[in-house]
Amino acid sequence: MVAPMQPKRILLSRPLVERDDGQPIQQPEDPLLTSLQHSADVMNFPMQSLLLYSAPLPAQRKFITDIHCYDNIIVTSKAAARQLVDYLDQYWPQVPVGLPLMALGSGTAEALRTLSQRILLPQAGHSSEHLLALAALQNVMHRRILLVKGQGGRTTLAETLVARGAKVDTLLCYERRSLEHSANELEQLTRFAPTHVVALSLETLQALLQLKQLKLTQALFLVPSERVAEPLRDAHVKYKVTDDLRPANMIKLLGLEPAAGT
Missing domain, CATH: 3.40.50.10090 (Rossmann fold)
Structure with a gap:
């Protein structure tokens, strides 16, 4: 009997965006985040803000x-x-x-x-x-x-x-500014238990690796270059490298089904 496929839970870390004059700002559309949300269970856990x-x-x-x-x-x-x-x-x-x-x-x-x-x-x-x-x-x-x-x-x-x-x-x-997370936010991360982590910069990856709530041995990391992957190699964590960050390629790399019409 074939075991059912484990559902994919994908963790992204896209920064929050703020203005230095305090004016409200609409968070820019994120095509990668939007595309993945149509195909998997996705959590965005920002580690930085952009001022x-x-x-x-x-x-x-x-x-x-x-x-x-x-x-x-x-x-x-x-x-x-x-x-x-x-x-x-x-x-x-x-x-x-x-x-x-x-x-x-x-x-x-x-x-x-x-x-x-x-x-x-x-x-x-x-x-x-x-x-x-x-x-x-x-x-x-x-x-x-x-x-x-x-x-x-x-x-x-x-x-x-x-x-x-x-x-x-x-x-x-x-x-760039580092973000502090509440106990409730960290508990949500623990419960989410990602199977995949997408880290698109070295700074983001290093911040994620400091989180005790992230079980490194249970997730596959996707990074944009071998340079960014260096901390993962040092920690003996599984990863894949892709130099094509377009949503369609990321969906394919993650083994997801694209949403209808994409």
């Missing part, structure tokens, strides 16, 4: 007013893309045509479509290394490049571009 800067930092306003002067504008996340669109709306009555936009990931590129339909991004992969491998970033001597990102995070992009001879400015749009 969006409602306006550019005073020392960085010139990066927006002079944005038409850059040879490349690299946007590293969906949150950074949404903030860039907002800043340009604040400072430019009409957005300059033909901004040389580059994006890390298809989701970031989609968030920039109101600025341009022509956005350069890697055809496969979404890491800094994939972006740096593009032909457009090989010969950058004396080029002016703007990085649009959050506080902290990896420094690979800036360091490599400077080493290649570029003049790099960084526009910081938000900061």
